[in-house]
Structure formats: C-alpha cells, structure tokens
Amino acid sequence: MPVNLAPLDPARLYPVAGLELGTARAAIRKPNRRDVLLARIAPGATAAGVFTRNRFCAAPVTVCREHLAAGAGIRAFVVNTGNANAGTGEPGLAAARQTCAAVAALLGCEPAQVLPFSTGVILEPLPVDRLVAGLPAARDDLRADQWGVAAEAIMTTDTLPKAASRRVTIGGRSATVTGISKGAGMIRPNMATMLGFVATDARVPQPLLAKWVREAADASFNRITIDGDTSTNDSFVLIATGAGEVAVADEADPSAAPLKAAIVAVARELAQAIVRDGEGATKFITVAVERAGTPDEAAAVAYAIAHSPLVKTAFFASDPNLGRILCAIGYAGIEDLDPSRIDLWLDDVHVATRGGRHPDYREEDGQRVMKQAEITVRVSLARGEAATTVWTCDLSHDYVSINADYRS
Amino acid sequence: MPVNLAPLDPARLYPVAGLELGTARAAIRKPNRRDVLLARIAPGATAAGVFTRNRFCAAPVTVCREHLAAGAGIRAFVVNTGNANAGTGEPGLAAARQTCAAVAALLGCEPAQVLPFSTGVILEPLPVDRLVAGLPAARDDLRADQWGVAAEAIMTTDTLPKAASRRVTIGGRSATVTGISKGAGMIRPNMATMLGFVATDARVPQPLLAKWVREAADASFNRITIDGDTSTNDSFVLIATGAGEVAVADEADPSAAPLKAAIVAVARELAQAIVRDGEGATKFITVAVERAGTPDEAAAVAYAIAHSPLVKTAFFASDPNLGRILCAIGYAGIEDLDPSRIDLWLDDVHVATRGGRHPDYREEDGQRVMKQAEITVRVSLARGEAATTVWTCDLSHDYVSINADYRS
Numbered sequence: 001m002p003v004n005l006a007p008l009d010p011a012r013l014y015p016v017a018g019l020e021l022g023t024a025r026a027a028i029r030k031p032n033r034r035d036v037l038l039a040r041i042a043p044g045a046t047a048a049g050v051f052t053r054n055r056f057c058a059a060p061v062t063v064c065r066e067h068l069a070a071g072a073g074i075r076a077f078v079v080n081t082g083n084a085n086a087g088t089g090e091p092g093l094a095a096a097r098q099t100c101a102a103v104a105a106l107l108g109c110e111p112a113q114v115l116p117f118s119t120g121v122i123l124e125p126l127p128v129d130r131l132v133a134g135l136p137a138a139r140d141d142l143r144a145d146q147w148g149v150a151a152e153a154i155m156t157t158d159t160l161p162k163a164a165s166r167r168v169t170i171g172g173r174s175a176t177v178t179g180i181s182k183g184a185g186m187i188r189p190n191m192a193t194m195l196g197f198v199a200t201d202a203r204v205p206q207p208l209l210a211k212w213v214r215e216a217a218d219a220s221f222n223r224i225t226i227d228g229d230t231s232t233n234d235s236f237v238l239i240a241t242g243a244g245e246v247a248v249a250d251e252a253d254p255s256a257a258p259l260k261a262a263i264v265a266v267a268r269e270l271a272q273a274i275v276r277d278g279e280g281a282t283k284f285i286t287v288a289v290e291r292a293g294t295p296d297e298a299a300a301v302a303y304a305i306a307h308s309p310l311v312k313t314a315f316f317a318s319d320p321n322l323g324r325i326l327c328a329i330g331y332a333g334i335e336d337l338d339p340s341r342i343d344l345w346l347d348d349v350h351v352a353t354r355g356g357r358h359p360d361y362r363e364e365d366g367q368r369v370m371k372q373a374e375i376t377v378r379v380s381l382a383r384g385e386a387a388t389t390v391w392t393c394d395l396s397h398d399y400v401s402i403n404a405d406y407r408s
Numbered sequence: 409m410p411v412n413l414a415p416l417d418p419a420r421l422y423p424v425a426g427l428e429l430g431t432a433r434a435a436i437r438k439p440n441r442r443d444v445l446l447a448r449i450a451p452g453a454t455a456a457g458v459f460t461r462n463r464f465c466a467a468p469v470t471v472c473r474e475h476l477a478a479g480a481g482i483r484a485f486v487v488n489t490g491n492a493n494a495g496t497g498e499p500g501l502a503a504a505r506q507t508c509a510a511v512a513a514l515l516g517c518e519p520a521q522v523l524p525f526s527t528g529v530i531l532e533p534l535p536v537d538r539l540v541a542g543l544p545a546a547r548d549d550l551r552a553d554q555w556g557v558a559a560e561a562i563m564t565t566d567t568l569p570k571a572a573s574r575r576v577t578i579g580g581r582s583a584t585v586t587g588i589s590k591g592a593g594m595i596r597p598n599m600a601t602m603l604g605f606v607a608t609d610a611r612v613p614q615p616l617l618a619k620w621v622r623e624a625a626d627a628s629f630n631r632i633t634i635d636g637d638t639s640t641n642d643s644f645v646l647i648a649t650g651a652g653e654v655a656v657a658d659e660a661d662p663s664a665a666p667l668k669a670a671i672v673a674v675a676r677e678l679a680q681a682i683v684r685d686g687e688g689a690t691k692f693i694t695v696a697v698e699r700a701g702t703p704d705e706a707a708a709v710a711y712a713i714a715h716s717p718l719v720k721t722a723f724f725a726s727d728p729n730l731g732r733i734l735c736a737i738g739y740a741g742i743e744d745l746d747p748s749r750i751d752l753w754l755d756d757v758h759v760a761t762r763g764g765r766h767p768d769y770r771e772e773d774g775q776r777v778m779k780q781a782e783i784t785v786r787v788s789l790a791r792g793e794a795a796t797t798v799w800t801c802d803l804s805h806d807y808v809s810i811n812a813d814y815r816s
Contacts, residue, residue, distance in 0.1 A: 055745040056738025056763075087734045089748065089764030122731020123765055185718065227717040229732075230739035309635040309717070309803075310593065310811055317812030323530020324637075326495040330464025331638035337463040340497065355464075356497030357531055395717075397808050403718055404725030 002160050003284040003373050003393065005276035008148045013165045014176045015144035017201040018042040018241030022141030023153040026134025028127055029082030029120060034153040036131060037079040038138035039197075040107055045241045046203075047074035047115070048210035050217045052234035058086035059126075060116040061235060063096040067112045071206075074239060075109035078116055078135070079154050079195065081182075085118040085126040086232035095128035102132040106139050119156055119182065119195055119233050151180040154195055157402055158184045158277050164269035166262040170255045173245035175202040177262045181270035185227060185279040185403060196221055196236040198266050201244025202259050208251055212260055213238040220267035224391045226278040227399070228307040238263065275391045280398030283315045286376040287390045291383060297334055298381075298388040304332035305377060305390075312395030315375065320366030322351050329379060341382040347375065410568050411692040411781050411801065413684035416556045421573045422584045423552035425609040426450040426649030430549030431561040434542025436535055437490030437528060442561040444539060445487040446546035447605075448515055453649040454611075455482035455523070456618035458625045460642035466494035467504040467534075468524040469643060475508070475520045479614075482647060483517035486546075487525040487562050487603065488539050489590075494640035495531040503536035510540040514547050527564055527590065527603055527641050559588040562603055565810055566592045566685050572677035574670040578663045581653035583610040585670045589678035593634060593687040593811060604629055604644040606674050609652025610667050616659055620668055621646040628675035632799045634686040635807070636715040646671065683799045688806030691723045694784040698795045705742055706796040709787060712740035713798075720803030723783065728774030730759050737787060749790040755783065 024036040049068055051061045078099060085092045100114040118126065151161035165178040179198030204212070217236050248255045276284055287305050292298035305311055308328040314321040325344060330337070344352040346369045351361050369375055432444040457476055459469045486507060493500045508522040515522075526534065559569035573586040587606030612620070625644050656663045684692055695713050700706035713719055716736040722729040733752060738745070748763040754777045758766045777783055 054735060054738035055742060056734045056747045084731070087731045087747075087760065087764055089762055092764065121729070122735055123760065124731070125765075229716050229718050229735065232731075232735050232738060308637050309807070310637050313808055313811035316808065319812065321529070323492070323495045323532070323640075326464045327462060327530055327637065327640050330462035330640060332463075334463060339464045339495075342464075352495065352531065354497055356495055356500065357533075395808060397805050399717070400721055400724065400803060400805050400808060403721035404727065 002277040003281050005160055005273055008151060008161050008163055010148040013147040013163050014167050014178055015147070016176050016178050016199040016241060018045060018243030019199050019239065020142040020144050021146040021150040022138040022143065023146070023149055024134040024138035024141065026080070026130050028080050028130060035081045036134045036138050037150050037153040038103065038135060038142065039077045040142050041075050041239060042241060042243055043075065045074050045239055046206040046209050047237060047239045048206060048213040049115070049235060049237040050213055052231055054230050054232050056087060056232050058084050058118055058233040059088055059092035059096040060085055060118045061233060062093060063100065064115045064117070064235060067100070067115055070112045072110055072112040074115060075113035076103050076107050077197070077237065078103050078114065080118050080131050081154060081156055082120040083118060083124055083126050084120045084122045084233050087123040088125060092126060095126040098128050099131055102135055106135055115237065117195055117235055119154065122232060147178055147180060154180065154182040156182065156184070157279055158182050160277055162270055162273040162277065164266045164273070166266055168258055168262045170246050170258050175200060175244055175246035175259055175262070177266045179266045179270050181274055183274045184277050195233070196267065196270055197239070198263060198270070199239040199241060200259065200263065201241050203242030203247035204240035205250065208248065209238055209240055212263060216264050216267040219264050220271035223389060224271045224275050225303060225306050226275065226393055272391055275393050278393035279402045280396040281393035282396055283394040284374045285315060285392050285394065287392060288376060288378045288387070289381065290378065290387045291380045292386040293381070293384040295386045295388060297383070298386045300334065301329055301332045301379060301381065302388050302390040304328040306392040309395055315370065315394035316396045318367070318370040320346070320363060320370045322346065322366060325377060326352060343380040345378040346370070410685040411689055413568055413681055416559060416569050416571055418556040421555040421571050422575050422586055423555070424584050424586050424607040424649060426453060426651030427607050427647065428550040428552050429554040429558040430546040430551065431557055432542040432546035432549065434488070434538050436488050436538060442557070443489045444542045444546050445558050445561040446511065446543060446550065447485045448550050449483050449647060450649060450651055451483065453482050453647055454614040454617050455645060455647045456614065456621040457523070457643060457645040458621055460639055462638050462640045462642070464495060464640050466492050466526055466641040467496055467500035468493055468526045469641060470501060471504040471508065472523045472525070472643060475523055478520045480518055480520040482523060483521040484511050484515050485523040485525065485605070485645065486511050489562055489564055490528040491526060491532060491534050492528045492530045492641050493526040493534040496533060500534060503534040506536050507539055510543055514543055523645060525603055525643055527562065530640060555586055555588060562588065562590040564590065564592070565687055566590050568685055570678055570681040570685065572674045572681070574674055576666055576670045578654050578666045583608060583652055583654035583667055583670070585674045587674045587678050589682055591682045592685050603641070604675065604678055605647070606671060606678070607647040607649060608667065608671065609649050611650030611655035612648035613658065616656065617646055617648055620671060624672050624675040627672050628679035631797060632679045632683050633711060633714050634683065634801055680799055683801050686801035687810045688804040689801035690804055691802040692782045693723060693800050693802065695798045695800060696784060696786045696795070697789065698786065699788045699790050699792060700794040701789070701792040703794045703796060705789070705791070706794045708742065709737055709740045709789065710796050710798040712736040713785060714800035717803055723778065723802035724804045726775070726778040728754070728771060728778045730754065730774060733785060734760060751788040753786040754778070
C-alpha cells in the first residue's frame, strides 16, 4: 500500500537519446518474471556512481568500482534481481566478471565498459549461467522507450515500479533527465540507495558528473531510511550520454545549474518513491531537524527519530504518543544536549517547548496531524544553524509480514 | 508470549532483612491496578545506582542522581507506573520532589533519603496528588515477603512479573540477594535498564557498592536490547541493608567475590527476563561476537545484528536468511573490516566462512536451529581478542500491535 505513489505513466518517461533498454526472463530465482535488465549506451557517454559503504559489499559493487576507476567509459549496464551476489566470496566476484564479459561480447565493447548490478537474496550463489543465457533475449529487446518496463524488471519487494523524468530547456536547447530506482526494505542508504539509475542526454565531463552524483545522492538517496539496514548492494549511477542538444563544459557553464537541478529533482523523486513504497508503509514522514550545532548532529537526531521502532509504530497507529520522539532526540548521542531548549512541531502544531508539553498543545491537534498520510516532524535544537531533512515511513504489521515471508 | 520465562514462585523469592515492600492502587493512569510500590529500608543501608544516558532523562532520574550524590543514605524508594514523568520540564521535577517529601513525612526520614522512580507514558504531567494520596495505603501494606507483589506492581507492557533471588553461604554465614525488574519495550539500556532493583542483606561499603552496580549493569542490563530505544527512565539500583549475617569490608575481603557473583547472577537473570518478555518476543537470541579488535568494536557488531529489523523478522519467521546477519556486520561501522576473515555460526552450525557460505552449510541445518526458541548467533571477526555478548529477541507482529495500541 504505497503512500501517494501513482502507477507509472509510460508516456511521461522521456527516452534519453543514446541509451536503450531491454529485459528478459532468465529464471534467476523464480520462473516467468522479468529479472534481467540490459542497457546499451552509445559511445562517448560519461558515467559516475556512488556505492554502499557496507563493508560486506556485494561482488557487483566491487566490480562497478573497478570498472568506473578504470576510466574506459560506459557502454552498458546489466541488472539482475532475485540474487544479490553478496556474501558470495571469490566465486561471486568471478560471476560478476563473467557477466560483464558476456555483455561485452554481445554488444561489442570492453568488459570494463560494462557495469553489473544485482539485488535479491544474500549469501546464495549467483546462477550466472542462467543470467548469461538470458542476455541475448534482453539484447534483442533493446529500445529507447522502455524506462517503465525497465523499472518493473528491477523490482523485488517493491509494490510499484519507480521512475521519474524531466525535460528542461536550457538556452533554447532541450535536455532530458530520466531515471529509475528500486528498493523497499533494507533501506538506509549510505552514499547511495539500493539501485538508482539516472541518465541524461546532455554532455557532461566525467569529473563534473562524479561531483554531481555525490551531491545528488546526498540530497536524495542518502536522506531516506526505511529500516536502518544499509544494504550490501546500494548503487546509484548517473549517466550522461551526450547524444542530446545540451553540452555542459564545466560547473561555471550557465547550463550547469539548471541541468543539475533537474538531476537532483529526478533523484529526489526516485528516493522519495522508495520511501512511499517502503515495506508495509502507510505514512510518508518528513523529519526536519533545524538549528543543530553541526550537520552531523542534525543527521544523528533525524535518524534517531526516523529509526525508532516506537516512533514508527506510533505513526502507524496514528497515535500522538509524541514523548517517544523526545526520547529518541535524547538518545541521539549529543552529550551536552539541553532538553529545555528543544521545540517540537507536528506539521503546524507546536507540541513541545522548553523540555515539556507546549501549554497550547491539545491532544486532538496532534491526533489530526497523525491521521494524515503525509506528516512532517520538525525539531529545533537551538544550538546552531545546521539543518537536515530525512524521509522515512512508519512500521506496520505488513513490514513484519513481508520480511518474515520474503524467501518463502 | 514470553520465551521460557516462568510465572513467579513467591516461595523462591527470599526476603531481604531490613527491607519491606508495600503496594497501592492510586489510579495514576487507570483505576483498580497496583501502580505504586513503596519500599522502606532500615537505617544503616548503603545504595548505589546507574541511570539512563538519555539526555531527555525523566525528572525522577534527575532527583535520584541528586539524592544519591547527597550521600545521606537510603531509607525508602517509591515507584509509580502509568506515567514516566519524562518530558515534563520543571513541573515534573517539582512533582518528583513532592513525592519524596511525602514519603519522608510518612516514614520519618529525610527527603534526600528517598529515591523516586516512574515508568509509563512520556510527555504527560504526573498526577502527583493521586500518587501522594496512595502512599498511606502502601505504607500500611509494608511487609518483607512481598517481592512477588512488588514485581507485579511495577509492570507496564510486561506480560509477567520479573524477580530473581539467591541465597549464598559465605564463610559459614548466609547472605541473600533478591531483585525485581520491569520492561518490555523501549529497551536498549545505556548504563541501566528500565527499572531494576536488587537488594542484599549483606553489609557493603557504599564505594564498593557503587563499583559493583556499574559492573553488574555492564554484565546484565547494559547487554540487552529489544528495540534499540534507550528509555528516558532507565534506572538500576543496588541496595545493601547490612541487616544480615555477612559483612564485606572491601574488595579484597574473601566474602566480596561470592557476594558479587550472586549480585551479578540476579541482575543477569532479571535482565534476561526482560528480553524473554520483550514486546511480542517469540525467540530469545544470544549474540556473541568474538575476536574483535576492541570491546567497542565487538559491541558495535553485536548491536548492529541485534537491532536489525531484517535480522529480527527473519528470526520471527524461523527463516535462515542469514545473509541479513552478514549485511548487519558490514554496516556496523568498522571501516577496515575484512569480510573475507569473518566466520558465522548459528548454535553449532557453521554458516559462513571467508566472506561466503561455508561449503558444508546446509539450509536444513540452519532451519533446524532457527526453529528453536533459544538461538545463539556467534560471529568471529579475526581482528583481536575482544568479545561481548548481547541478548535480544525477535521482531513480530505483536511488537507492532503492542506499540500501536499502547495508549489506547
């Protein structure tokens, strides 16, 4: 039951010149479902990525890092669902490399120009033979107008495919930014989300793209959490095909700012879509922490609130049991926090001030806001000028059901 | 549905000479339930406590710290359920002080010799008038043999009262250690648990008691977690009445070690009882991390596993989805962790080695262990000699139900 997340309208997903997508049914884990996505990218594109900081990172994440560092450019990426190829040791790395080699042979490029991604169950060997066997069908299916189908092919526990698209006019020329993402659980990205792919047809030098992918991740995927579990496979990749009308020379170029804004907007929409479709989510919660001493302090408080099972179950119940939020602020790890300076709002309702209940706060006002599908929790620490915003969802019975049944 | 936690047998709870307990029904939150516990302690006792590190600590925690620091000795403690007196600002502090003054007047001692405790809903004013009005009935009820009733009186979402008792013979003399605890949610104690009280009839100098209360907490209440939410009210108090046969002069005294062992055993049984009765718990999980580089590193890995909602739901489902444990180890924050050196066992089953699945691991062996009510997860990091053990429970539908319904 996603929160205010509409089914995809394929007509609103603009193709990105220089990039084609194809899918296949390779029976990676279960038969008869699209579980392989192949993207072919025309020569001359640039790419940059950010990846999970989980030390138990998946084999494809290691290979992606190697291939991007090699600087050979990008000609393809390939995604499988059903198996994360994580916790698979040396055989897992070999399987990821074998996949890239097979794609390269099929499309006529170098293996280092192929980026591999996997998502699904951890600690099981990747059935690389079935994956490779499915690639020719995916290649035969390549078309530019398949972003919607691609979004479907990378789903796992997602209930809806996630895609976003913008077309912007910059100096009389048109640029397109389109992206897809997946993820619904094991979501507390640290540098990137489960899987996010954003492409533009503009030309962007690789160093600038590398800067933008970090900044876009920090403003989107790195600001969401569902269950606090940083995945082994988080990957967010930004691709600039250069096949369109707009070319950005450097950050001072007048085209840079509007193009970056479109990229950030698409990344944020994709990240928020992951929260809206969070496992079992019934509420979309924005946690805004203001007047913190440092950005780290703001993030610590925001995540303490966003990860508290007690806060999340109170949202599920629409119960304004708001002391739980104060409790989470108190254990966020700020040693010299002065509770008497903290203010708390629920949307426009001033709940707490000076360490206690606001004199004008009425339970029915809190109740009114808690019943909404979208709620903003705002905290002022009165310690400085740093601020951050984190997006999360509630914790419901369905979260437990989904994760207790995931493999069965 | 507590995990292997038996109903109390009052005959197994030895009275502690010099300490009497009485309860009352004061309608703090709901009518007709025992919600006030009063303990009267004979002159000459020593006491020491450890309290929550939550910065939003409850008013009674602040008052307890003041009173223990004053060094006036202990003559009474008083506990109310139904209201945490936390997030209540200055009026909350005044209410806690008023409570101590009323107890002091009733029992003929100084207010600074009374320790107050509260547990229940946060951010609501303590109905101190009703609490004070209930005290005379609690005083009239004072008896030495009421540890079981006392354990019941301090319950909130607990499904069973929690108490433990030991009688040890030291050098031909007998010493008794009896304690009670409460807590089922908002449990990730940081220095102490929700509420724990342990008393002995031995005589122990206050400085030694202060050392023991920290060491006992570190070996018991500070090693449990249910939902990672460090409460505003965590308090663990150790009282030595000195009214029994055993007197300990200092730590070198031959009586010290066996008495301390009995205290730690009671504290650990009480702490584990909290996990066994964890909100919605169906499994009791021991997480043992070995060969860590430092104790902090061991604790970080143990808590990452114990707090992961994905690991906890897998235990609930008896699903050996053990990649989730590797994932949690990977995001525990050890920057230079080498996944290829990690080993993972589930009880006696060797699940993972060298960063991947153990060659002899069979799914049915994992399944067999996961179906048990008590499970040990053992991790070796191969980085050093530090180790720690944490106790936790699974995450079930009932956890969500209990916390979504708590105030209704």
